Amino acid sequence: MTVKPNAFSQYPDAQGRFGEFGGRYVAETLMPNILALEKAYEDARADPAFTAEFEDFLKHYVGRPSPLYFAERLTGHFGGAQIWLKRDELNHTGAHKINNCLGQVLLAKRMGKTRIIAETGAGQHGVATATVAARFGLPCEVFMGATDVKRQAPNVFRMKLLGAKVHAVTSGRGTLKDAMNEALRDWVTYPDETFYVIGTVAGPHPYPMMVRDFQSVIGREAREQMLERIGRLPDAAVACIGGGSNAMGLFHPFLEDEDVRLIGVEAAGKGLDTPDHAASLNGGEPGILHGNRTYLLQDADGQIIEGHSISAGLDYPGIGPEHAFLHDVKRAEYVSATDDEALEMFQLCSKLEGIIPALEPAHSLARVRDLAMELGPDGIILMNMCGRGDKDVPQVARMLGVEV
């Protein structure tokens, strides 16, 4: 496919910008590192041997390609458009996160880095990073908010089993954004030996581009699978958004297919009209945090506000800069779903399809339901089932008043 001069997919530019978003807003200590990483990544992605190794591990270690599945019972239940699920929850470690971790750890190895660090919220990215670091024999340290360490004890134990060291972050308010601050502080302190594996399409350039590229395997496979299975592209591709890596991975290969609507679902928490949500695009303003200019939840003084969502994976006050761009140029639509809707869909999908979704893609299902009605029986919806719900079972049980 040739890329038109005004193509949506031509970004970022040389400054790492997607329109007016993105960039490299980091302390001087990290600038040489960021520039070296950019160069190393450009070299790697031009090297067929790097791509071949990445693809080999995706196939035999991660278990790709993930299936494309027609969700017949959900389709029947909603009574509208056909719903097709991209089954990224079947990946090794249970979510899309590992696609990116694998790419970044291979790059770290290529750059001769001897130490891996990562931030994590619920622990999925931490587990995926620890997994790949274990596979390649690299020491791994994961920064996790102290509150999350308590809430997500099983994932903390998993990371430890995988040989990672978990730092409970008590600075700030002890949440995901503080974990990211602490990882950045560690990186500033040990810049030479450390590779920071960022878990989403945010952070300073080249991270938003690099993470997107590694995750784009989702959209590339899905696009091919749709053509193969039903001979046409979907009317809409839907994914949930915290930082936005699974959504960007799904959307990117469809950016130039202008008939395919791209729909991102943010976490509306207790409602967009309350302070308790994590919808950066629908409830935030442009600002600068964690290395990039993007939409952020912030107050009148430019102080960052904590996000809230039932799903720890969506609970981040920012969003990847490419989503901010796609939102502003209106190539993608960004909607939201509440905690209650996610909880309802979590149970519905389990009962109807025998698939226990993670709470994150359960948000997507709530909007897929509306969209199915809107498009009617001739419509085709592609949704990324980006993670499985095993990790959420104890929390959901608690919320439903069941003791497990």
Next chain:
Amino acid sequence: MNRLTTTFARLKADNRAGFVTYIMAGDGETADLLDALPAAGADVIELGMPFTDPMADGPAIQAAALRALDNGMTLRGTLALANQFRAKHPDTPLVLMGYANPVHHFGYANFAKAAAKAGVDGLICVDLPPEEDTELREALAAVNISIIRLATPTTNDDRLKTVAEGSSGFVYYVSTTGVTGMGKGAVTDVAEAVKRVQTATGLPVAVGFGVRTPEEAAEIASGGADAVVVGSAIVSANHDGGTKTALELVSRISAAVRAAS
């Protein structure tokens, strides 16, 4: 030409290093502390603008920022403190230091106007490297406020050129890779780096991050730095013992810096 230029010229004429003190706006009795700093020996004052996510700061300044925010400090409030200080102290340079987002949210042009009105001489934005500061730098240059850039042990000669371009006032040399308040870099390495940065930028070099005691400050001062910055130690003294304890520390460090150079 602003207060920073005249102050560094005077220090050079006196053949001594300057002493830069950092405090956090809104943490404790900031107005009183600010007012007393020049008499206690501060040549230049850095006033921290609190931010929720201070990713280049160590525990002491992180905690100070959160206390300040809990006390209701805002960027507007910080500018009001600067204004109040300037009314009584016409000559001591005042530099605001913090992170980009509150300034970005205030609006770069609005901020430049308000900061000039408050008598601010310089701005250090930790997460605004030269690649990203053009718009703000131009707005500030129009009102004679310097953008003070950071150089670090990882800043090689190529990047020093980038740092020098458009820099004014002084260059802040971060003596060690790491966050504020950790150990300082080895003294010999720092002296060598200071010379490198002075040569490349033609600007005075202030050394900070991890300088905590009068002895350490004196070492840095005698190693050829144009100024020594102390932050976390003063912030901690202020929190632990109040204004009086902080000022005592400032006096002791100031005496050591003066004696050293």
